[in-house]
Amino acid sequence: MKIKKDDIVLIISGKYRGKTGKVLRSFPKDDKILVEGVNLRKKHQKPKKAGKKGETIEIPVPLDVSNAQMICPKCKKATRIGYRIEGDKKYRICKKCDKALI
Numbered sequence: 001m002k003i004k005k006d007d008i009v010l011i012i013s014g015k016y017r018g019k020t021g022k023v024l025r026s027f028p029k030d031d032k033i034l035v036e037g038v039n040l041r042k043k044h045q046k047p048k049k050a051g052k053k054g055e056t057i058e059i060p061v062p063l064d065v066s067n068a069q070m071i072c073p074k075c076k077k078a079t080r081i082g083y084r085i086e087g088d089k090k091y092r093i094c095k096k097c098d099k100a101l102i
């Protein structure tokens with residue numbers, strides 16, 4: 001999968017379109033990523049102390065990687081990712097500025 005943990009992505013479709021966030025986890029088997037602050041679901045949390053009310057918290061759930069585009073750290077644009085192979089190393093490259101991405 002082209003998008004990895006700690007990449008910054010732009011959401012390009014759905015309710016969160018236009019939002020950016022950091023990839024917290026990637027799920028290559030399912031082609032899904034978990035992005036900070038995106039695709040939030042409300043979840044009830046049990047009270048920590050007896051007699052107190054439970055809270056509703058919002059947690060991000062994984063979304064389809066096709067809904068996101070990586071933001072290139074070099075040119076700061078949402079971009080498609082390509083690969084370049086040099087010797088036995090494989091780099092991800094930004095298709096906009098052609099720089100190698102870590």
Ligand SMILES: [Zn+2]
Binds near residue numbers: 074075077097098
């Ligand atoms: Zn770039």
